[in-house]
Amino acid sequence: MDVRAQLGADLATRRPAGQATLVCRVVDVTDSGGVNLDYAGALLLDVECSTAYRGRAAGDLVHVRRGLRPLVLWKVGDDPGAPDETSVRDIAREIAVDEDAVTAATWGTTGPPGSGWQTVTTTYVRRDPDGKAQLYFQLGSQSETSPADPGRAPKAKTVSPTASGTWRGGHPDDYASSPTQGDWTGRGNRRGGWFYGTQIQTACAGRTVSAMKVSFTRKRGSGVNGKIPMNLYLHDYQNPPSGQLNLGDGPEDGLLRLSVGARGTATLPASWRSQLASGAARGLAIYASGRSEYGSFTGGKITISFSA
Structure with missing residues (x-):
């Protein structure tokens, strides 16, 4: 049934x-x-x-x-409320005004009315890492202090694995269709890995990383149905190795626990995101011993947030 x-x-x-x-x-x-x-x-x-x-x-x-x-x-719990479109737009508009660096762009054949205007001798323009325009005005003389750079954080980026796999006995295990940890049959412990080439380092170049979050889903039909921990490690491979997948820092077994069919997101430790951003580490792996934490996982998308 x-x-x-x-x-x-x-x-x-x-x-x-x-x-x-x-x-x-x-x-x-x-x-x-x-x-x-x-x-x-x-x-x-x-x-x-x-x-x-x-x-x-x-x-x-x-x-x-x-x-x-x-x-x-x-x-069961408090009523979260039902925001209507008008209230959402009002909040969005208020936030946009707070964040705007420019409040008006007008022109004419004469000088502007009002006080405080300054004459621009040279205008500079560039495209920022997110493809947005930035303007800088060089003045002949300065009578007003420039507003501070709003310092908007760059848009978060999501990096998907280019490959994944499982290893057992020092070589790839093609029998496992998804990265797997542990040993269900007594034939040896498995370890799985997700590979990103140089995508992570490239996405982080020239930026200050504030967080990295990775999402996984636990496959059905792999081990016990209840929650098990993902025993996460770093590795330094751009692509799947033909021999053993050697493990780096880890395990971080408290980041994510999933029952079968469950999806979840883990925040990587600060030291891990530093290694991934610099290229000292290249990807993520899992490993466990025995049946109690046996499981297979899919996913591996990493969302990278920046503060500058």
Whole structure:
């Protein structure tokens, strides 16, 4: 019987008189748009959700409708409110005004009205790293102090892996279709890796990196259904090696824990983002020993944020 049908039957038999829903805890949000639930200590996989349940996240308490195909209806908690278009536009306009370096651009055949104007002798223009125009005016003499450079942070960049794979026994393991950690069959521990060429270093060149976040999804049918940690490491390969995948700094096993089908995002440690930005490290790897933390993972997109 389908696990969701099992939950429906269970809810039907356990439902207290007059109670149409039960409260469950969300374990993870899955790549199918549903959730894995903790129901009385049991892990229930890929339970569907109504559109009323928004901002889904692990740890939420939710109401689940009973029936042969149970449905998550809504989250327990305060009303988040429903912002309308007008209020959103007002907030956006206020922020834009605060951030604008130029408040007006006008011209005419005579000098401008009002006081404080200065004569420009030379105008400089360039394109910034994000392709936006920047202007600088050189003055013959200065009567007013220049406004400070607004210092807008460059737009975040997302880097996708160019390749990935799994290694066992010192060589690539083509049997594993996705990066895998641990040993399920007793034939040896696996290690997986994601490769980015020089993309990360190129994206960070000339900029100050404030954060790097990487997203993964745990494959179904790989190990136990419950949460396991991703044991993350750095590596220094631009492309998959033909021999062993040697591991760099790590493991960082507390960054991300996922149940099957779950997706998640981890923030890389500051020392790791420094190594990746400089090219001292090139990519990410996983490794575990034995069955307890065995699992396969997809994804590997890295979002890089900058402060300057």
